[in-house]
Amino acid sequence: MSQKTPLFRLILAALGLAILASGCGKRASEPPPIIASLPDFELVDHHGERRDAASLRGTPIVANFIFTRCVTACPLLTSQMLNLQNRLGAAKEEVMMLSITVDPEYDSPEVLAEYARERGADHRWIYLTGPLADVRNAIERGFRVRAGDRVPLGADGFDILHATHLVLLDDELRIRGYYRNDEEGLEGIERDLRALLAN
Numbered sequence: 001m002s003q004k005t006p007l008f009r010l011i012l013a014a015l016g017l018a019i020l021a022s023g024c025g026k027r028a029s030e031p032p033p034i035i036a037s038l039p040d041f042e043l044v045d046h047h048g049e050r051r052d053a054a055s056l057r058g059t060p061i062v063a064n065f066i067f068t069r070c071v072t073a074c075p076l077l078t079s080q081m082l083n084l085q086n087r088l089g090a091a092k093e094e095v096m097m098l099s100i101t102v103d104p105e106y107d108s109p110e111v112l113a114e115y116a117r118e119r120g121a122d123h124r125w126i127y128l129t130g131p132l133a134d135v136r137n138a139i140e141r142g143f144r145v146r147a148g149d150r151v152p153l154g155a156d157g158f159d160i161l162h163a164t165h166l167v168l169l170d171d172e173l174r175i176r177g178y179y180r181n182d183e184e185g186l187e188g189i190e191r192d193l194r195a196l197l198a199n
Contacts, residue, residue, distance in 0.1 A: 031176065031195045038173040041138040043100070043130035046112035051128060053142070053173055060196045061096045061169040062189065064181075065139060065147070065162050067103035068115045073164045073181075078119050080166070080181045085122075087190050094197055097125040100139060102147050102162040104129040143167050144175070170196050 042052045064081060066074040081099070085092045101107035107115075112127040121127070129135065139147040145163035153159050165178040168189055177192055179185035 029195055029198065031170070031199050032168070032192045033176070034170075035175040035177070036144060038142050038169060038175065041134065041142055043128040043134060043138060044109055046109050046116055046127040046129075048109045051126070056096065056098070056126075057171060057173055059094055059096050059171050060193055061098050061173075062193070063098040063100065063143060063167040063169065064165075065102050065143075065145065066099050067101050067160055067162075068107050068111055069103065070159070071157070072159055077164060077166075077181050080186060081125070082120060084166075084186055084190060085124075087186065088193065091194065091197060092124060095124065095193060097121070098128065099125070100128045100135065100143075102135070102139065102160050104132050104135045139163075145178075168192055168196075 038053055040053045042050060045051045062081065062084060064077050066077055068074075078099070081097055085095075085097065088095060101112065107129050109129060112129055116125065116127055128138075130138075136147045139145060139162075143163075145165065145167070146161070148160045148162035150158045150160050164181055166181060166185065166189055167175060168177045168179065170176055176196065177189065179189040
């Protein structure tokens with residue numbers, strides 16, 4: 001019996017980890033922990049209206065960082081935000097989608113408005129821009145991710161290295177998580193969003 005005990009304990013431990021990893025049990029319905037609070041900032045939305053952090057309070061937010069001339073990660077990031085809205089169904093009306101440009105010198109409110117129309121963004125999806133220093137401050141100091149610098153991609157092309165994660169905030173502008181823009185990341189942010197909405 002004494003020789004079987006360590007193996008038995010190992011099996012029980014592995015089973016417990018599998019249950020937690022699958023999202024079963026009480027923990028899956030609990031909101032994720034608070035990571036940090038979003039400090040105040042002031043930018044401009046794609047309708048040309050001034051937006052400070054306080055104006056975004058009231059609903060959970062899913063944020064990402066893009067630029068309209070991007071031909072690498074940004075189209076996928078935008079598609080994944082749309083995928084998330086579709087997965088949420090009716091609950092999407094209780095969630096704000098937020099995209100902040102990392103190329104504000106080109107991405108004016110008018111450019112972002114056209115980009116939003118072309119990609120099917122609805123009234124729950126806000127795009128933000130503003131002076132470069134203000135945008136970088138909001139992204140790096142506020143969301144705690146990298147805004148990035150331009151890097152050449154060939155003859156006339158360029159990219160801007162920036163965060164490609166989705167960021168989840170609760171209705172009090174507290175950061176609750178960072179998620180990859182893949183299937184596993186979408187599953188995780190959907191689960192945590194629903195937990196926030198239920199609590």
